[in-house]
Amino acid sequence: MGEEQSAKEDATDDKDEAADAEKTDKDDVGVAEQKTEKRKTGCNNDEVLAVLSHELGHWKLSHNLKNLVIGQVSRGVVYCNFGM
Numbered sequence: 001m002g003e004e005q006s007a008k009e010d011a012t013d014d015k016d017e018a019a020d021a022e023k024t025d026k027d028d029v030g031v032a033e034q035k036t037e038k039r040k041t042g043c044n045n046d047e048v049l050a051v052l053s054h055e056l057g058h059w060k061l062s063h064n065l066k067n068l069v070i071g072q073v074s075r076g077v078v079y080c081n082f083g084m
Helices: 002-039 045-060 063-083
Strands: none
Touching (some): 045 063
């Protein structure tokens, strides 16, 4: 009778170990999915291309030079008003 009970306990232990291993595998998959989701953030190539094209359009239309001149004139006006 002792041998039968020992065999039953061994079978139960094997089932518990298998269940624990399955839970661990599922947990590992969950972690992998979370890492994959983190990689999805950011811009794709089309979005980066759109932003760069937009910024290069500013250079082509000389917005940088225009904004520099406007900024200098504005500062000059403010300095003259506070200097009086």
